[in-house]
Amino acid sequence: MRKLTYAAAICEAQCEEMARDDRVFVVGEDVDIAGGVYKLTCGIREKFGEKRLVGTPISEEAFCGLAVGAAMAGLRPIVEIMYIDFILMAMDPVVNQMAKVQFMSGGQFRMPVTIRAQAGAGTAEAAQHSQSFEAWFAHTPGFKVCMPATVYDAKGLLKSAIRDDNPVLVIENRVLFFDEEEVPEGEWTVPLGKADVAREGKDITLVATGIMRRKALAAAKALEGKVSVEVIDPRTIVPLDMETILASVGKTGRLLVVHESPTRNGIGAEIVRRVVAEGFDYLDAPPKVFAGSDTPIPFSSTLEKAALPQEETIVRAVKEMVGA
Amino acid sequence: MAKKNQSPNAGVVAAEVPKELKLHMLRQMISLRRFEEEVKRLYCAGEITGAIHLYVGQEAVAVGACACLRDDDYATSGHRPHGHCLAKVFDLNRTMAEMMGRETGLSRGRGGSMHQFDKAKGFLGGNGIVAGGVGIALGAAFASKYRGTDQVTVCFFSDGASNQGVVHEAMNIASLWKLPVIWLCENNQIAATTTVARSTCTPDIAPRAEAYCIPWAICDGNAVLDVYRTVGEAVARARRGEGSTFIECKTYRLEPHCGIIADQRPKEELALWRSPKKDCIKRFEALLVGDKTFTPQEIEAMHRRVEQEIAGAVEFARKSSFPAPETLYDNVWAEGAKS
Numbered sequence: 001m002r003k004l005t006y007a008a009a010i011c012e013a014q015c016e017e018m019a020r021d022d023r024v025f026v027v028g029e030d031v032d033i034a035g036g037v038y039k040l041t042c043g044i045r046e047k048f049g050e051k052r053l054v055g056t057p058i059s060e061e062a063f064c065g066l067a068v069g070a071a072m073a074g075l076r077p078i079v080e081i082m083y084i085d086f087i088l089m090a091m092d093p094v095v096n097q098m099a100k101v102q103f104m105s106g107g108q109f110r111m112p113v114t115i116r117a118q119a120g121a122g123t124a125e126a127a128q129h130s131q132s133f134e135a136w137f138a139h140t141p142g143f144k145v146c147m148p149a150t151v152y153d154a155k156g157l158l159k160s161a162i163r164d165d166n167p168v169l170v171i172e173n174r175v176l177f178f179d180e181e182e183v184p185e186g187e188w189t190v191p192l193g194k195a196d197v198a199r200e201g202k203d204i205t206l207v208a209t210g211i212m213r214r215k216a217l218a219a220a221k222a223l224e225g226k227v228s229v230e231v232i233d234p235r236t237i238v239p240l241d242m243e244t245i246l247a248s249v250g251k252t253g254r255l256l257v258v259h260e261s262p263t264r265n266g267i268g269a270e271i272v273r274r275v276v277a278e279g280f281d282y283l284d285a286p287p288k289v290f291a292g293s294d295t296p297i298p299f300s301s302t303l304e305k306a307a308l309p310q311e312e313t314i315v316r317a318v319k320e321m322v323g324a
Numbered sequence: 325m326a327k328k329n330q331s332p333n334a335g336v337v338a339a340e341v342p343k344e345l346k347l348h349m350l351r352q353m354i355s356l357r358r359f360e361e362e363v364k365r366l367y368c369a370g371e372i373t374g375a376i377h378l379y380v381g382q383e384a385v386a387v388g389a390c391a392c393l394r395d396d397d398y399a400t401s402g403h404r405p406h407g408h409c410l411a412k413v414f415d416l417n418r419t420m421a422e423m424m425g426r427e428t429g430l431s432r433g434r435g436g437s438m439h440q441f442d443k444a445k446g447f448l449g450g451n452g453i454v455a456g457g458v459g460i461a462l463g464a465a466f467a468s469k470y471r472g473t474d475q476v477t478v479c480f481f482s483d484g485a486s487n488q489g490v491v492h493e494a495m496n497i498a499s500l501w502k503l504p505v506i507w508l509c510e511n512n513q514i515a516a517t518t519t520v521a522r523s524t525c526t527p528d529i530a531p532r533a534e535a536y537c538i539p540w541a542i543c544d545g546n547a548v549l550d551v552y553r554t555v556g557e558a559v560a561r562a563r564r565g566e567g568s569t570f571i572e573c574k575t576y577r578l579e580p581h582c583g584i585i586a587d588q589r590p591k592e593e594l595a596l597w598r599s600p601k602k603d604c605i606k607r608f609e610a611l612l613v614g615d616k617t618f619t620p621q622e623i624e625a626m627h628r629r630v631e632q633e634i635a636g637a638v639e640f641a642r643k644s645s646f647p648a649p650e651t652l653y654d655n656v657w658a659e660g661a662k663s
Contacts, residue, residue: 025470051470057500062493065459066466069477072448073398073467092490093459096452105441105449106432107655141656165658 002185006148007177009155010116011035011042014078016187017162018048021076024162025052027063028080037082038118038177064090064115068097072109078162081117084171085128098167099142110165111142116158118172120211120260121308127296130304132261134209137169138238138270144168144192145237149213151181153235156190164192173211195241197248201230204254204322207245207271209234212258212309219314227324237267245271246279253284254321258309263291290317341549346617349391349548352414353383353605354630356407359416360579362634363406363423367583372423376437379407381546381578381597384604385510386411388551389478392559398446398464398477400457403438404577405450408480413442420637426644433647434655446475454515455481455488462494465505465568476504476562478555484515486529495536495570504562506555507533507570510545512577517588533570545573546604549611576602 004012018024026041032055035042044053056063060081067077081087087094094115102111121130137143144166148154154172161168198213199220206229208216213233220229230248234240249255255275257268268289275287293307309317318324360380366372379386382404390399390411401408409419415430422429422440430440441449448464451457461479468475485491486509498505509529513520526532533540539561543554551573558569576597580587587594600606612618618626654660 057493057496059493059497061490062459062462062497065490065494066463066497069398069400069448069460069463069465070467070470071463072443072460073464075467075470077463092453092456097456097460101441101449102655102658104431104435104439105443105655106430106434107658108431108441108443109448110658144657 001182003180004183006151006154006179009151010040013155013158023076026078027054029082060089065093067113071111071113076112078114083129084117084119085131099140111167112165113167114161115169118174120173121297122175126299130297134237135266147171147210156188159189160192192236193239195234195244198233199231201228203228205230205248205252207232208258215311218311250282255287257289259291262294264294349387352387356383358630358634375582377404377582378579382575384548385545385573388548389555392556395445400448400461401450401480409440412447413445416637417640421641421644424641427647428644455485458490458494465503474563478506480508483511483520498568499536499538502567505568506558509572512575516581530572538568538570540570542572545575
């Protein structure tokens with residue numbers, strides 16, 4: 001075992017996959033200068049040169065389109081979007097082209113593009129550098145979407161994404177970049193579509209995505225002795241591991257979904273829909289969603305904190321549901 | 325990894341165009357025209373549904389440009405792609421079957437008029453989004469350079485697309501990285517119902533490339549040999565690793581924007597562009613008869629042969645099955661799975 005940060009895990013995954021397959025390259029803004037703004041492409045230039053680590057002008061629409069064309073011509077691009085907010089400049093190549101070419105071409109082309117984009121709030125960067133868009137992409141047929149929340153998953157999910165023949169959006173979280181964990185030596189992958197039971201419990205299931213895994217685990221610890229909380233991290237939003245979620249709800253009878261992105265029309269609503277449709281008989285109480293406020297992310301720290309689920313507010317939401 | 329040239333004399337820049345190539349180009353131009361006339365007829369009869377954007381009048385551009393390409397070169401197109409698809413792929417049967425939504429179509433009936441693809445011949449699709457193919461062309465050219473091949477990419481787009489931001493982003497990158505891509509702006513003088521004069525601040529579009537240090541040329545898009553020579557030079561430059569070229573082909577769309585939008589252009593203007601003086605097929609035929617490449621009888625025979633081939637394509641499409649409903653989820657993902 002050894003210690004590794006979330007950011008270093010991302011670098012390591014890319015280096016390993018680039019060594020494994022010379023069709024893999026990284027493209028994005030500033031990726032070639034000293035490992036990028038957030039140091040997520042360190043070590044690539046030294047090992048593979050500028051040919052495979054392509055720094056671009058600030059032209060998201062062009063370089064996301066480039067990834068589509070390069071994939072159609074047989075390469076396997078990794079696109080870094082510096083902040084997920086900036087992907088809005090590239091919605092045509094990403095949503096109209098990348099997500100649809102396999103289908104529209106009758107399967108002639110594959111689309112092995114990995115989009116790495118960091119998302120989320122909590123760093124006082126306000127409304128255009130803090131958003132969470134997983135629900136938008138989950139709503140677009142053609143994508144797979146995952147949200148690694150641990151160092152182990154940051155590496156393992158990214159490696160699976162790069163090997164996948166479909167467009168995969170890997171949503172990273174910058175608050176986690178300096179998290180350090182004990183991880184194994186060498187390589188591993190985490191399959192897309194497989195949830196993780198982050199903590200076992202028997203009274204209530206918390207399905208918590210991305211950074212909410214950490215907050216949900218903290219809340220579960222705070223409730224120890226009062227409420228036994230099971231925490232499920234889906235890891236992949238599309239495809240969603242309903243089997244693990246239903247097994248948990250079957251055990252606890254209660255479901256609370258916790259996510260950072262806005263509550264309205266969010267992935268929590270989708271998870272509740274599926275649990276109601278596929279596991280209604282398991283439920284002892286109405287399933288609920290506790291998620292981000294339906295507001296843009298504010299700057300001021302008091303407001304930013306109020307906009308997002310926090311450990312103490314998750315504790316309160318759990319207590320309400322179990323009547324504790 | 326250069327493969328065998330499929331088009332006669334592909335990539336050759338010749339003042340003297342061989343007879344075999346002239347034959348190839350005339351046959352393709354007549355085929356494109358008759359294909360579109362048949363599509364229009366089938367659309368009016370309800371056998372083809374959806375949106376159809378006809379290429380009638382612009383055949384010299386697609387044919388002249390694609391005559392410079394090999395099968396392993398790439399082309400992208402826009403929402404008016406039938407001509408580019410036929411000129412690059414030249415499969416009348418499967419293109420017609422796609423128009424009619426059949427399983428035997430190029431895209432197995434999933435794409436239709438605007439989304440025909442052919443991987444084997446490097447046709448990276450029509451596109452429902454104006455300028456949607458621009459980034460894709462950039463990526464295909466990037467892939468050729470990445471692999472160290474001499475493949476080139478032709479990006480067909482329109483006067484309408486030239487005002488999209490991505491065209492400028494892509495020209496900058498193509499020039500910066502010396503990518504082997506030819507920006508082929510087909511100026512048919514109108515986008516849907518908005519003329520170039522109302523959409524574009526400059527009289528010509530090609531000189532914009534100068535801002536990106538990209539060599540440019542303007543050619544008569546209704547003169548197939550002019551297109552062939554101009555694109556041929558650009559292709560040769562790109563193969564030599566000298567990067568991108570911007571070519572504006574001045575032409576004219578003879579049909580309305582699509583099946584359901586009425587055309588309000590002056591009748592005299594339309595009549596002029598349909599006349600022997602302007603029409604690209606009539607002009608090429610007159611040239612070939614004038615220089616004694618063909619006799620009028622030989623050209624007439626070619627029209628009859630194309631007529632039969634188009635009838636055969638319609639027959640092929642009609643006999644083909646529609647996709648089975650249970651295949652709906654095919655290729656949403658590579659593994660075809662439901663989520």
